[in-house]
Amino acid sequence: MAHRNTGRSSAPRRRPTAGAAGPLLWIGPALLLIAGIVFFPVLYMFWTATRDLSPYGQDRGPAGLANFRTLLQIDELPSVLWHTAVWVVGVVALTLLLSLALAQFLNKDFPGRKLVRLAVLVPWAASVVMTTTIFYYLLDPDVGIANRLLVDIGLLERGYGFTKQPGSAFLVAMAVAVFVSVPFTAYTILAGLQSIPADILEAARVDGARAGQRYRHIVLPHLRPAIAVATVVNIINVFNSLPILQVITGSIAGFRADTTTTLTFKLIRQNQQVDTAAAMSVLNFALIVVVVTIYVRATRPTRAAER
Numbered sequence: 059m060a061h062r063n064t065g066r067s068s069a070p071r072r073r074p075t076a077g078a079a080g081p082l083l084w085i086g087p088a089l090l091l092i093a094g095i096v097f098f099p100v101l102y103m104f105w106t107a108t109r110d111l112s113p114y115g116q117d118r119g120p121a122g123l124a125n126f127r128t129l130l131q132i133d134e135l136p137s138v139l140w141h142t143a144v145w146v147v148g149v150v151a152l153t154l155l156l157s158l159a160l161a162q163f164l165n166k167d168f169p170g171r172k173l174v175r176l177a178v179l180v181p182w183a184a185s186v187v188m189t190t191t192i193f194y195y196l197l198d199p200d201v202g203i204a205n206r207l208l209v210d211i212g213l214l215e216r217g218y219g220f221t222k223q224p225g226s227a228f229l230v231a232m233a234v235a236v237f238v239s240v241p242f243t244a245y246t247i248l249a250g251l252q253s254i255p256a257d258i259l260e261a262a263r264v265d266g267a268r269a270g271q272r273y274r275h276i277v278l279p280h281l282r283p284a285i286a287v288a289t290v291v292n293i294i295n296v297f298n299s300l301p302i303l304q305v306i307t308g309s310i311a312g313f314r315a316d317t318t319t320t321l322t323f324k325l326i327r328q329n330q331q332v333d334t335a336a337a338m339s340v341l342n343f344a345l346i347v348v349v350v351t352i353y354v355r356a357t358r359p360t361r362a363a364e365r
Contacts, residue, residue: 103343106336113330125337134313135321141228142297142317146349149235149296150289156236157243157288164244165251182241190305193234197221221306224314231306231315235296243288250284251277286357290350297346318342 110121129135164175181189196204199217208214220226254277262272300319307315316324318338325335 100343103336103339107333107340109333109336111333111336113332115332121333125333126340128331128334129337129341134316138313138316138318138321141315142319142345145228145232145235145303145317146293146296149232149239150292152232152236153239153243153292154285154289157240157247160240160244161247161251164248178241178244180241181238184238186238186299186301187305189238190234190302193230193237194221194305197230222310224307224310227307227310228315231302234302234306235299238302239292239296243292246284246288246291247281250281254280282357286354289353289357293350293353294346297342297349318345 107125108121108123110118110124112118132138160178164171164178196202197220199205199219199222202217205214205217205220209217218226220230258276259272262276267275298319300323303315303317303320304323307320313321313324319342322335322338322342325331325338
């Protein structure tokens with residue numbers, strides 16, 4: 059009897075479980091690293107916020123939600139939350155507007171463009187504390203060069219304490235935050251600009267679209283993913299930007315120029331309320347998660363990139 063060829067291969071099949079476990083072996087170290095430096099500190103932060111801690115950090119037992127109730131009883135908390143909203147929205151919005159203009163300029167072909175691009179990176183590459191300290195002393199009412207210049211040209215009769223008053227110090231801190239945030243944001247947007255096909259812009263120009271129309275209907279939609287990434291990164295960085303606020307507004311008494319981040323450290327250093335500061339950290343974490351989630355869901359950058 060002739061042998062019937064069923065067309066089936068005699069080679070043994072691979073078990074699906076082995077193939078599924080293969081990628082896990084490669085990404086396992088990365089997952090362990092993420093768990094160690096991200097998830098464990100977050101869980102420990104939540105656990106600490108529910109403990110009764112001494113001024114020196116000694117755990118005296120569970121405290122339930124008492125730390126959160128103490129935090130909500132701080133009279134200055136509403137104004138601190140308002141400062142935080144102004145700080146984040148103002149710095150991120152100004153950074154995006156300036157970066158959009160700067161990225162357009164850096165995308166042009168002009169003599170010395172490489173040197174200009176390198177110069178733009180300096181504020182981002184330099185130490186934030188060092189940059190902020192330079193601004194702090196430039197605006198010193200007694201020895202600051204900027205103050206001296208304003209007096210010499212007649213705009214001021216004498217040196218003004220820009221960093222000594224809560225309102226002006228807060229504005230100076232915002233200006234410094236924008237200054238150090240623009241380079242990264244501009245380069246992120248510049249990368250998005252360079253990914254736009256030139257033939258699309260040329261076709262729109264041939265069809266009679268003006269420069270403003272091309273920018274609004276072609277350039278900005280293509281920049282949406284880059285702007286979304288830059289915005290999320292800036293929100294996180296600005297929200298937690300302690301060095302700038304600490305240098306510029308750290309010497310001001312009270313909480314008149316504080317955000318939630320600086321309030322956390324004042325609770326530890328000045329009030330020695332370590333457990334209340336832990337509750338403030340949890341509130342900080344919850345606020346940043348909510349803000350980023352709302353922004354990402356509102357902009358939907360991945361859907362824009364898939365179109």
